[in-house]
Amino acid sequence: MKEIMLAIDVGTTNAKCIAFGRGMQVLGEGVSEYETLATGSNGYEQRPEDWWVHTKAAIAQSLKRASCSASQVVQIAVSAQAPTLLCLDGAGKPLRNAMIWMDRRSDSQCAWIERALPGKRVYQITGNSVDPYYPLSGLLWVRENEPWIYEKTRHLLQINGYINYKLTGELSIDEPHATITQAWDIRGGCWSDEIIEALDLDRAWLPRVQRVFDTVGRVSCEASEETGLPLGCQVLAGCPDASAAAFEAGVSASGVAAEMSGTSSVLMLATERIHTAECMTYIKSAIPDQHMLLGTMSTNGASLKWFRDTLYRETGDGENAYARMNDEIARDCPGPSRLLFLPYLAGERAPIWDTMARGAFYGITLGTTRAEMMRAVMEGGALAFFDTCLAARAAGVRIKKLRAVGGTTNSRIWMQMKASLLDMPIEIPRTNLGAPGGMMAIMAYARGEYGSIEEASEALVEIERVVEPVPAWTNFYRDRYQLYKRLYEQTRCINMGLAGEKYP
Numbered sequence: 217m218k219e220i221m222l223a224i225d226v227g228t229t230n231a232k233c234i235a236f237g238r239g240m241q242v243l244g245e246g247v248s249e250y251e252t253l254a255t256g257s258n259g260y261e262q263r264p265e266d267w268w269v270h271t272k273a274a275i276a277q278s279l280k281r282a283s284c285s286a287s288q289v290v291q292i293a294v295s296a297q298a299p300t301l302l303c304l305d306g307a308g309k310p311l312r313n314a315m316i317w318m319d320r321r322s323d324s325q326c327a328w329i330e331r332a333l334p335g336k337r338v339y340q341i342t343g344n345s346v347d348p349y350y351p352l353s354g355l356l357w358v359r360e361n362e363p364w365i366y367e368k369t370r371h372l373l374q375i376n377g378y379i380n381y382k383l384t385g386e387l388s389i390d391e392p393h394a395t396i397t398q399a400w401d402i403r404g405g406c407w408s409d410e411i412i413e414a415l416d417l418d419r420a421w422l423p424r425v426q427r428v429f430d431t432v433g434r435v436s437c438e439a440s441e442e443t444g445l446p447l448g449c450q451v452l453a454g455c456p457d458a459s460a461a462a463f464e465a466g467v468s469a470s471g472v473a474a475e476m477s478g479t480s481s482v483l484m485l486a487t488e489r490i491h492t493a494e495c496m497t498y499i500k501s502a503i504p505d506q507h508m509l510l511g512t513m514s515t516n517g518a519s520l521k522w523f524r525d526t527l528y529r530e531t532g533d534g535e536n537a538y539a540r541m542n543d544e545i546a547r548d549c550p551g552p553s554r555l556l557f558l559p560y561l562a563g564e565r566a567p568i569w570d571t572m573a574r575g576a577f578y579g580i581t582l583g584t585t586r587a588e589m590m591r592a593v594m595e596g597g598a599l600a601f602f603d604t605c606l607a608a609r610a611a612g613v614r615i616k617k618l619r620a621v622g623g624t625t626n627s628r629i630w631m632q633m634k635a636s637l638l639d640m641p642i643e644i645p646r647t648n649l650g651a652p653g654g655m656m657a658i659m660a661y662a663r664g665e666y667g668s669i670e671e672a673s674e675a676l677v678e679i680e681r682v683v684e685p686v687p688a689w690t691n692f693y694r695d696r697y698q699l700y701k702r703l704y705e706q707t708r709c710i711n712m713g714l715a716g717e718k719y720p
Contacts (some may be wrong), residue, residue, distance in 0.1 A: 220288040221663075222275060223655035225457055226267050226375050227297040228252065228316065228479040233274035234652040235282040235289075239290060240676060242649070244282025248273035258285040258320040258348075258563065258571060261313035264302060267375060268382050273445055276390050283642065286444035291452065292383065292435075293659050295651040296375035297457035299396045301351035303358065308381060311365045315354045317480075318514060320563045320571040322353035325360065329353060332414045341411060343402045343490065343498030344394070349565050351511070352398035356415065366566055372397075372421045376454040383443075383451050384433030389423045390453040392508075395500045402498060426453040428502035429662040429669070436705040439591075458482045458510055459502050460654030463669065464621055465645060466677035469506060471616030473608075475601065475634070475642075477624040478650070479518045483511035483566075483604050485613045489624075494610035502658060503669050511604035511612055515561040516597035517623055519575065522561060523593050527586070540592050542627050548587035552692055555579040556703050557586055557596030564600075567607035568704070571673075572711040579704055597624070598633035598693070599700045605638060619643040619679075622650055630685065636689035637697070646680035 220243070223234045230249040238241050248270035253261045271294075279286055315321075325344045329338060338613040339345045347352065351372070359366040373381060374393045381387055394400045394407075400420065401408040412419050413611045426432065435449040446669050454460075458476055465474035465585045469488040476482045492498045497510040515522075524537050560573035577592065606613060618640060625644050635642045647653050657672040666672040 217283070217288055219290045220279070220282065220284050221656070221659050222289055222634040223652040223659060224270050224271060224274065224276065224292065224294045224379070224458070225655070226271060226294065226379060227457060227651070228297045228318075230272040231267065231270040232650065232652055233271070233278040233650060234656065235278040235284060236656055236664065240656045240672075241485065241631070242280045243284065244280070246274035246279075246281065247278065252316065252318070254658070257399040260318035260562065262314055262316050263313055264378055267379060271379055275443060275445075280577040287446050288465040289445050289449055289664065291450045291659055293452040293655045294376040294379045294454040295377070295457045295460040296454070297395055297456070298374060299349070299351050301354035301358070302373045302375070302378055303365060303369040304373060305368050308387070312358075312362065314375070314400065315351070315363040317349055319354060320348040320554065320561050322348045322357040323365060323571050325356040328356065329415065333411065338398060338411065339492070339494060340407050341401050342398050344398060345494045345569065346398070347565070347569055347607070348500065348571060349497075349695030350396060350398035351606055352411075352415075353406065355417070365699075369421060373423060374670045376428045377423065380432045380451055380454065383439045383445075384575055385436045385438075385497045386433035387423045387427050388432050390428050390455050391425055391618055392428065392459045392500045392502060394425050396456070396497065401680070402500070420640040428453055428455045428459070429658055445475045453658065455657065455658070456500050458484055459499065459508070460651035460658065462486065462508065463502070463619055463651060463654035464647060464676060465672040466649070466673050467508075467672065471614050471617045471618065473617070473620060474619040476650070477517050477620065477622035479515070479521070481516035481597065481624070482520075482599060483601065483608060485509045485615070487613065489569050491611070493607070494570065495607045496611060497566065509608065509611070511566040511608055513559075513600050513604060514563060514565050515575075516559055516600055519559040519561055519593050519597060520590075522591060527589070538626065538635070539713055542629060544587050545591045545629055548585055549591045552689060552696070553592045553595060555584065556696070557592040557594040558700070558704055558707070559593070559600050566604050570708070572708070572715050574707070574711045574714065576707060582673075591629070594627070594630045595633055595693070595696070596692045596700070598637055599697055601634055602637040602697060603701070617643065619645060621645060621648055621709045624715035631683040632686050633689070635683050636685040637686050639690050642683045643679045643683050644683065646678040647676055653672035685692065
């Protein structure tokens, strides 16, 4: 009987599953979409039960398309959007909706953390500056605003850890996820007693930490009955989606960087030693003795989805609309637009880390066309990406070669904008499976098919095409970048006013 492996990613908008065989041969794919709940006041949540229901649906769909039986599955690994605050009670039941990475309601708790641990102490310990992006401040928000939830909390998990728990009954966290909780000592390689004691947290809530390719457990009787997966099927620890996607793109410490785009956009860079920057996110690599810096931008891809859902509805919703949008831009606005767009529709992370940042169109006239506005949305995303690349260079990380994976690679125009701003070609790998593709490489290594994760990653990467800069756009867009930065700076006080806060 043919052995099947399942690479699963629980993303911001959907759960994906790839059923594959030996040699990383893709046999079938499944996708199941769920919703994000905007709760107001910068709150963004998801229902944990949705992750499980839609993961099961994606598994079933992938196996059906692969013409395989669930009984043939021998190994599973899960990646996920990250980080997330998920509070469980003593029985392992979620106590509330999860606060996902987009949630930025805990600004005041961040200020409290910095008072409790002054002198950038949290950054020194964890490699990451205090920010609502990380679940530590969200946990303090729950303690202050929902004490009845906090009092019942006994376990804290990340999304892939929750799926692993549903599959095996085992509580755990992988090492890359641990490094972005803001409670992990990156040099000591352990939970930080200093942070835990200063904030009066319960260390017992923090799960055991495992390497990405370690076995968390085996599929339990209950999970087997729910999913049809065989009892005792191996489940690996997994990792955050960015960590997995880095392997699909072949990111390495030799200077190969990549952008992973979807709802958000992430610049992924690898280093051989611990390298931190206050405007970027440090995360442990899945490769032993390697590290990563991430430039995490919140709504680059989501900005175009917002335009599609809000202003493009008369021509139909769904994925097919993006192709029509690209055609309309190429026909009606083939060169740079006359607009500026700030893609900050849920605050922004790298490199500005501003909860109050807001999206904006600037320069609209009676002659502005829809194609111009759509192109401006893409340009805003490209300018934000360029801003993050400049921050990485300022932090001392060299980008010798750039690759791109994810949704925006389907738009040649968008890729040309980014290549032109950077004045360097962008390589697009043939395999564009996102995080599940990287999980395949990790799983193939864990099964002994390759001598190292790097070797498995290299076997997966095949460059399909190269997008070259448009020389006429480079200087124009770099001049436009200066205006883009000025527009953000000059709207900061307005954003504070709209939020009902005084600007200092």
